[in-house]
Amino acid sequence: MADAKDLMARYCDGDASAFRELYALLAPRLYGYLLKMARQRALADDLLQHTFMKVHRARTAYIRGADPVPWIYSIAHRTFLDETRKVKRAIVRVGDADELPELKADLRGETDDRRDDPADPELMQAALAALAALPEQQRQAVVLTKLEGKSVAEAAEIAGTTVGAMKVRAHRGYEVLRKLLGGKAAKGPTDTRTSRAGGTR
Amino acid sequence: MSEPLDELAALPPPAPPPIGGALEAELSHLEPAAMRRPLRQLAVLVGASLVYGAGLVFVLTTRQDLRELPIGWLAGVALGWLFGFLVPSYVALMPRPGAVTPRWQLAAIAAVVASVGFVSLGLAVHPAGPSSSSYGVERFGHGHTCLELGLATALVPVVIGAIFLRGALPIGSRWIAAALGAGGGCLGGLVLHLYCHIADGLHVGLIHGGVVVVAALLSAAIVPRTTNVR
Numbered sequence: 562m563a564d565a566k567d568l569m570a571r572y573c574d575g576d577a578s579a580f581r582e583l584y585a586l587l588a589p590r591l592y593g594y595l596l597k598m599a600r601q602r603a604l605a606d607d608l609l610q611h612t613f614m615k616v617h618r619a620r621t622a623y624i625r626g627a628d629p630v631p632w633i634y635s636i637a638h639r640t641f642l643d644e645t646r647k648v649k650r651a652i653v654r655v656g657d658a659d660e661l662p663e664l665k666a667d668l669r670g671e672t673d674d675r676r677d678d679p680a681d682p683e684l685m686q687a688a689l690a691a692l693a694a695l696p697e698q699q700r701q702a703v704v705l706t707k708l709e710g711k712s713v714a715e716a717a718e719i720a721g722t723t724v725g726a727m728k729v730r731a732h733r734g735y736e737v738l739r740k741l742l743g744g745k746a747a748k749g750p751t752d753t754r755t756s757r758a759g760g761t762r
Numbered sequence: 763m764s765e766p767l768d769e770l771a772a773l774p775p776p777a778p779p780p781i782g783g784a785l786e787a788e789l790s791h792l793e794p795a796a797m798r799r800p801l802r803q804l805a806v807l808v809g810a811s812l813v814y815g816a817g818l819v820f821v822l823t824t825r826q827d828l829r830e831l832p833i834g835w836l837a838g839v840a841l842g843w844l845f846g847f848l849v850p851s852y853v854a855l856m857p858r859p860g861a862v863t864p865r866w867q868l869a870a871i872a873a874v875v876a877s878v879g880f881v882s883l884g885l886a887v888h889p890a891g892p893s894s895s896s897y898g899v900e901r902f903g904h905g906h907t908c909l910e911l912g913l914a915t916a917l918v919p920v921v922i923g924a925i926f927l928r929g930a931l932p933i934g935s936r937w938i939a940a941a942l943g944a945g946g947g948c949l950g951g952l953v954l955h956l957y958c959h960i961a962d963g964l965h966v967g968l969i970h971g972g973v974v975v976v977a978a979l980l981s982a983a984i985v986p987r988t989t990n991v992r
Contacts (some may be wrong), residue, residue, distance in 0.1 A: 563804045570797075572792075573795050573797050574794050574866070575792050575795070580789060581781070581789075584781055588778035589776060589777065590775055591778070592775070592776050593773075593775045593776050596776060600979060609779065610779070613781070613782055613789075614782075614784060614785055615791075615992065617785060618992065619798060619929045620795050620990075621795045621797065621926070621929075621930075622796060622798050622862065622929060622930030622991075623797050623798065624797060624857065624861075624862055624863055624933075625797050626860070627861055628858055628860055628861065629862060630763065630934065631861070631862075631863075632861075633864055635863065635932035635933045636932045638932075639932040639991060668984060683870050684766040684769050685766065685769050685770065688766030688767055688768070688770050688873075691766070692767075692770075703767070703832055707767050707769065708771045719863070719932050719933075721932075721933025723867060725895070742766055754950075761978055
């Protein structure tokens with residue numbers, strides 16, 4: 562399968578099928594990221610569409626041979642910030658039991674009974690609730706470094722902040738998670754590339 | 763698995779929605795798009811700006827005390843201004859290899875160092891010859907024409923940079939714009955260095971150096987409207 566660089570270059574050269582391949586390659590990761598950030602399926606759907614529309618409009622800014630993934634993640638996060646501020650939609654808060662199960666199903670893209678190795682529902686629920694309780698910047702830091710498998714440097718590049726600030730945000734996020742989860746979670750971003758199944762590239 | 767976050771991290775990516783109608787419509791008439799070529803853009807920006815700056819000096823004529831001043835200082839400061847123009851322009855346009863977005867942290871450093879550096883340098887070192895003039899504190903306001911001339915010079919590289927980076931920056935656009943402005947301000951400072959014979963420290967530091975600060979601030983305030991991804 563072609564990588565994101567090749568697909569982006571072919572897409573910029575006018576190959577619409579390359580865009581579809583790029584979408585198939587990146588949309589699941591971006592959708593998962595946006596779901597974890599926005600915590601609402603409809604909002605995440607909109608954000609994903611807006612993100613790729615912005616990528617389409619900004620494609621002349623792409624540099625041949627460059628990795629488009631951090632750039633597209635940055636656009637996704639910028640879109641999340643802009644859209645959530647613009648529409649001022651109510652974000653589901655911690656403990657909203659009506660929303661979290663749907664989010665859980667969205668995050669995995671399948672239901673518990675379809676998995677060979679079903680996750681502990683209580684742990685999952687606790688993790689989602691704790692994640693939802695984090696301030697936006699800390700949530701982004703934890704999602705990127707722990708759940709999306711990005712290095713601290715990559716996460717900082719995506720967030721538009723420094724490596725030091727990203728480490729602080731992630732550390733504080735883990736501290737809050739540790740308290741909320743009663744010490745069951747959050748070892749910290751010591752090895753940020755090992756946690757995600759399948760990797761990110 | 764005991765780690766709740768590991769449980770979440772191990773989940774397969776969710777199924778995203780299909781490509782939306784608006785995007786499908788765009789794809790139906792997709793045309794090849796010229797990709798950004800940062801080195802070429804930098805060459806165009808630098809070349810056009812230097813030609814413009816040289817043209818201004820030619821039209822305005824060089825300072826009347828030019829031959830009375832230490833040649834080492836004249837050349838050294840001119841090189842400093844030129845360096846101050848090139849470095850921020852470089853970091854504002856050139857990403858690190860393999861990246862799409864320029865390095866906004868370096869742009870921030872370049873903008874701040876250029877702004878502080880040239881104000882301080884002008885306040886500290888400002889030799890004068892018999893034909894030099896001085897405004898001092900009393901007539902400090904008379905220096906506004908130099909500020910305007912410097913900003914007019916800065917306009918060209920800032921506009922060119924903004925055009926090259928339009929719709930390209932999801933992050934760090936203010937600092938990158940500030941670096942563009944600081945670079946343009948340094949080109950303005952270079953023109954003033956060769957044109958203006960007012961040699962008191964307040965004028966050279968706060969007006970000539972101030973061009974860098976004001977250009978950086980104005981650019982940071984205005985240019986992101988163009989360069990942000992929309």
